Amino acid sequence: MNVLITGASGGIGSAAARVFADHNYNVIINYNKNEDAANALVEELAEKGVKTLAYQADVSDEKQVDMMFCKAEKKFGFVDVLVNNAGVAQQKLFTYFDTEDYNRIFDINMRGTALCSRRALKSMIREHRGKIVNVSSMWGVCGASCEVLYSAAKGAVISFTKALAKEVGPSGINVNCVAPGVIDTKMNANLSADDLDVIREATPLGRTGKPEDVAELIYFLSSSKADFITGQIITVDGGLTI
Ligand code: NAP
Numbered sequence: 115m116n117v118l119i120t121g122a123s124g125g126i127g128s129a130a131a132r133v134f135a136d137h138n139y140n141v142i143i144n145y146n147k148n149e150d151a152a153n154a155l156v157e158e159l160a161e162k163g164v165k166t167l168a169y170q171a172d173v174s175d176e177k178q179v180d181m182m183f184c185k186a187e188k189k190f191g192f193v194d195v196l197v198n199n200a201g202v203a204q205q206k207l208f209t210y211f212d213t214e215d216y217n218r219i220f221d222i223n224m225r226g227t228a229l230c231s232r233r234a235l236k237s238m239i240r241e242h243r244g245k246i247v248n249v250s251s252m253w254g255v256c257g258a259s260c261e262v263l264y265s266a267a268k269g270a271v272i273s274f275t276k277a278l279a280k281e282v283g284p285s286g287i288n289v290n291c292v293a294p295g296v297i298d299t300k301m302n303a304n305l306s307a308d309d310l311d312v313i314r315e316a317t318p319l320g321r322t323g324k325p326e327d328v329a330e331l332i333y334f335l336s337s338s339k340a341d342f343i344t345g346q347i348i349t350v351d352g353g354l355t356i
Pocket of ligand 1: 122123124125147172202203249293295296297298302
């Protein structure tokens with residue numbers, strides 16, 4: 115079985131790659147800028163005895179996405195699972211956002227998800243099987259002050275998931291979405307110790323999330339145990355409600 119994970123050079127994507135490799139999946143590790151992290155992950159996963167490929171592609175670029183899938187299919191064959199995990203966030207007052215910020219946030223979070231899904235579906239529809247897991251955010255569900263565009267883009271990923279699941283369900287393909295809360299990755303490196311204390315206090319389970327918490331859910335939704343689940347948005351946030 116083969117999985118392509120976008121943004122696998124980062125916290126949640128790398129953790130997902132490790133879980134898939136533990137279940138003997140060959141892993142295509144997409145990255146954009148962090149080649150060192152992607153190469154280190156290739157070496158780490160190779161020790162688990164699975165085949166891996168690190169591939170640089172900007173998920174918001176149609177040609178690069180197509181070339182990535184061509185390379186993956188040539189090397190491994192059918193991509194059974196696509197995890198649309200690549201994403202960027204930005205914290206700013208909404209009135210300070212410019213067009214460049216807008217394009218970057220929507221292009222990577224939403225356009226990237228759409229381009230990769232469309233390319234993966236070419237083969238999935240032909241094969242009448244396949245699983246797509248999108249990574250949204252709890253902010254896409256409930257909205258975050260100072261992350262208005264990020265919340266909107268992740269909200270779009272949620273609607274995309276629900277609609278696409280209806281469209282491709284008859285073709286035997288499952289499309290689901292995970293909506294993480296606050297997870298310890300470099301995306302949250304800007305949060306102060308005080309911010310983190312407030313978040314932990316507001317979280318019934320009393321801690322922030324680990325990338326592995328999300329990775330296990332992504333794997334579950336990609337596995338045959340989730341064959342009758344589609345169009346769902348599952349939060350993994352320790353019960354946090356802000
Ligand atoms: P991260 O460590 O910053 O990882 C982000 C990943 O996205 C990196 O691998 C990065 O690749 C990749 N990426 C960025 N732009 C890209 C592009 N144009 N093309 C391809 N890849 C690109 O953050 P993370 O927390 O693991 O985030 C993973 C996903 O979880 C994101 O969708 C994020 O929005 C979502 N999420 C995170 C949290 C959280 O609290 N951490 C909460 C909710 C949702 P390079 O580094 O190689 O450029």
